[in-house]
Amino acid sequence: MPRHDHQLHEGDALKEAARVRLTKEGEQWTGMREAVFESLASFEKPASAYDIAEAVSKTQGRRVAANSVYRILDLFVNSNLARRVESANAYVANAHPDCLHDCIFLICDVCGQTVHIDDDSLSGGVRQAAESAGFSAPRPVIEVRGKCGDCDDR
Structure with a gap:
């Protein structure tokens, strides 16, 4: 497929596009998944599961385990909501989750x-x-x- 333009989402539009994509995949958009996605999308650089767990823990006022975040991030990668930067073991939110590319x-x-x-x-x-x-x-x-x-x- 040749290069083409995407509808890039940000802010609430990105969160809504992610929710739509995830539910289209047959998954639920839970409060914890929303919190992890919001945290991931807020980072300017790739974030580790530990970075995200710490940020979600602060916003929720309770400890969130990195293992739980890893499971959610795996789901996000498989559903095209996030991309994994392999060499850094870190993740970025996909600004166009409705479009699948290498x-x-x-x-x-x-x-x-x-x-x-x-x-x-x-x-x-x-x-x-x-x-x-x-x-x-x-x-x-x-x-x-x-x-x-x-x-x-x-």
């Missing part, structure tokens, strides 16, 4: 800023190479590490 992350080694781009023409070559090797790669994740423009100018 995932390409550009990760700054200096400041940690992570940009998520969708370009199936780039990841298509990886998918084809995997298929040629007899490997099924339903959702490849590509991570490119380097310096963002802000850090490169320093």
